[in-house]
Amino acid sequence: QKEVEQNSGPLSVPEGAIASLNCTYSDRVSQSFFWYRQYSGKSPELIMSIYSNGDKEDGRFTAQLNKASQYVSLLIRDSQPSDSATYLCAVISGTYKYIFGTGTRLKVLA
């Protein structure tokens, strides 16, 4: 089992729709969870961080964390073509190891 798993996609959504990205992790003692966005050939940039169970909203983005299910998700409302990118889920494990998933490629269709 991979430590952080994501569906590679591509996930295609029409412009204006909600995009839902999912991630599961294996280390139960993980405390910090992140979503990074990466455009092709560019460095990852932070979209959201979440540290406690529940939802965290920032503009069009909502991160959801469920530690019991070891599941973290990212919702993007009113998706725009500029949101088309690869979204990386990252987790800091109990030994302070930063672990990335392989990423989900999102395509927003105009």
Next chain:
Amino acid sequence: EAQVTQNPRYLITVTGKKLTVTCSQNMNHEYMSWYRQDPGLGLRQIYYSMNVEVTDKGDVPEGYKVSRKEKRNFPLILESPSPNQTSLYFCASSFRETGLSANVLTFGAGSRLTVL
């Protein structure tokens, strides 16, 4: 401006010719890390450092060396590069605190390395 600076950004070299990719951060971060990114494989950690003189292997350390003599610098050394080390490399840093936004990684712009 707070940033992580990598050099060179682009490099084409030949098999066996030693090279160093430098990484420097100006945010007083304790944690620094090197990743390589290949199509379909995501970001894979090469080495990381919790603080000065403290380094540890990541998932793909073979063929690489690092050192952390100063807090701000974390160079990646390829003693004898081979074609399978052709990749996009990222350096990143953060504070080392759990449960706080301080542990968000800041990435460098990336270094695209081609080994012929």
